[in-house]
Amino acid sequence: MSEQAPATLPPIEVLPRDISAYRKGNRGVDYVHTLDSGQPGPHVLVNGLTHGNEFCGMTAVTHLLDSGLRPVRGKLTLSLSNVDAYHLFDAAKPYDSRYVERDFNRLWDDALLDGPTPGPDLDRARALRPIFTEVDALLDLHSTSSPMPPMLIYQPMAKYLPLSAHMHSPLHHVLLRGVKHAGRPLIQYGAYADPDAVPLGIVVECGQHFAKSAGDVAIGVAIRFLDFFGMVPPALSAAHPALAGEPMRYEIEQSVVSKSEQFRFARPWQGFEELQQGDLIATDGDEEIRAPFPRCTIVMPSGRVTVGRDMVLLAKPV
The missing domain is CATH 3.40.630.10 (Zn peptidases)
Structure with a gap:
C-alpha cells in the first residue's frame, strides 16, 4: 500500500x-x-x-x-x-x-x-x-x-x-x-x-x-x-544513557481522518507545532479543518492520503 x-x-x-x-x-x-x-x-x-x-x-x-x-x-x-x-x-x-x-x-x-x-x-x-x-x-x-x-x-x-x-x-x-x-x-x-x-x-x-x-x-x-x-x-x-532534560508531555485529544482523496495539509507540518484555536490545519475537499482547542499540537502528520485513514493526531500539552 x-x-x-x-x-x-x-x-x-x-x-x-x-x-x-x-x-x-x-x-x-x-x-x-x-x-x-x-x-x-x-x-x-x-x-x-x-x-x-x-x-x-x-x-x-x-x-x-x-x-x-x-x-x-x-x-x-x-x-x-x-x-x-x-x-x-x-x-x-x-x-x-x-x-x-x-x-x-x-x-x-x-x-x-x-x-x-x-x-x-x-x-x-x-x-x-x-x-x-x-x-x-x-x-x-x-x-x-x-x-x-x-x-x-x-x-x-x-x-x-x-x-x-x-x-x-x-x-x-x-x-x-x-x-x-x-x-x-x-x-x-x-x-x-x-x-x-x-x-x-x-x-x-x-x-x-x-x-x-x-x-x-x-x-x-x-x-x-x-x-x-x-x-x-x-x-x-x-553505554546508552538517556538524554538530559525534562520530558515534554502531550495527551492525544483526537484524530483527524481523511474523508476524500482531496485531503491537503495547510502547511507541511513536521510535528509538535503548536497552533492557536481556529488555526487552519488542513482542508478535505470543501471542508476546513481547524484547531479545535487552544495550544493544539500537531503529532505525526501522515505523508499518505488514504480515505478513512487518520491523517494527524491533535494533542494538548500536559
Missing part, C-alpha cells in the same frame, strides 16, 4: 539488508527468537518492522541478535513483524512498502483477527498474536515519514509511569488515552490496555524512516527498556 511521498524525498541513509539469516527462529513463527536466561524474571519483547519501510526496528532487533546478547534474567523475545512489506521496498518509491494490503498496526481487534477476512498482513498478525499476548512487556519500534523528533508513546495509566520515567528519553512523551486511530494499534490490544493487568505495551517513534540516526535511537531505547527489567549488564545500559 502506497504512502504519498513528500514533495522532496529525504536522503535514504539506510537500505533494507538481507534478513534471511534471521528467518528461522525458535518459536515456530518466522523471524521470532526467544532467548531464555534460565533465571526467574519477566518475559519482554522488542519488535521491529510493524511497518515495512520503518527500518529502525530491524536495525535494533538484528543488532541485539548479532551482538550475542543474552538476558541476565527472564526471557527476551526479538521479533520482526511485517517482513512481507519490508521485502517490497523500492528505493525509487520508498513510501510504498508500509504494509502489503492493510496497516498491520490497525488490526488489533479480536473481532477482526478471529474473523474470516484473508490477507497477508492479517495472517501475519494472527501468527504473532499468541506471542504478543504471552509477554509481560512489549517495545514496538517505529519511525516517521517526516523528520520529527523521536517520541515515546504510552497510555496514561499508573502502570506505565515507572517504565516511562526510567526510559526518560525520547524527551517527547505522547499519552494515548483510548483508541484515537481508525483501527486499534498493537499497544492498545488486550491486556496492554487494561490498567489492572501486568502487561505493558509502548511505542518509540525513533525519527525519520530512512535516517541512520533512527536506528541509533532504536538501539539505545531498546537497551534502556531492557535495563528497566534488569535484563542487561550494567555496563551495557551505562
Whole structure:
C-alpha cells in the first residue's frame, strides 16, 4: 500500500539488508527468537518492522541478535513483524512498502483477527498474536515519514509511569488515552490496555524512516527498556544513557481522518507545532479543518492520503 511521498524525498541513509539469516527462529513463527536466561524474571519483547519501510526496528532487533546478547534474567523475545512489506521496498518509491494490503498496526481487534477476512498482513498478525499476548512487556519500534523528533508513546495509566520515567528519553512523551486511530494499534490490544493487568505495551517513534540516526535511537531505547527489567549488564545500559532534560508531555485529544482523496495539509507540518484555536490545519475537499482547542499540537502528520485513514493526531500539552 502506497504512502504519498513528500514533495522532496529525504536522503535514504539506510537500505533494507538481507534478513534471511534471521528467518528461522525458535518459536515456530518466522523471524521470532526467544532467548531464555534460565533465571526467574519477566518475559519482554522488542519488535521491529510493524511497518515495512520503518527500518529502525530491524536495525535494533538484528543488532541485539548479532551482538550475542543474552538476558541476565527472564526471557527476551526479538521479533520482526511485517517482513512481507519490508521485502517490497523500492528505493525509487520508498513510501510504498508500509504494509502489503492493510496497516498491520490497525488490526488489533479480536473481532477482526478471529474473523474470516484473508490477507497477508492479517495472517501475519494472527501468527504473532499468541506471542504478543504471552509477554509481560512489549517495545514496538517505529519511525516517521517526516523528520520529527523521536517520541515515546504510552497510555496514561499508573502502570506505565515507572517504565516511562526510567526510559526518560525520547524527551517527547505522547499519552494515548483510548483508541484515537481508525483501527486499534498493537499497544492498545488486550491486556496492554487494561490498567489492572501486568502487561505493558509502548511505542518509540525513533525519527525519520530512512535516517541512520533512527536506528541509533532504536538501539539505545531498546537497551534502556531492557535495563528497566534488569535484563542487561550494567555496563551495557551505562553505554546508552538517556538524554538530559525534562520530558515534554502531550495527551492525544483526537484524530483527524481523511474523508476524500482531496485531503491537503495547510502547511507541511513536521510535528509538535503548536497552533492557536481556529488555526487552519488542513482542508478535505470543501471542508476546513481547524484547531479545535487552544495550544493544539500537531503529532505525526501522515505523508499518505488514504480515505478513512487518520491523517494527524491533535494533542494538548500536559
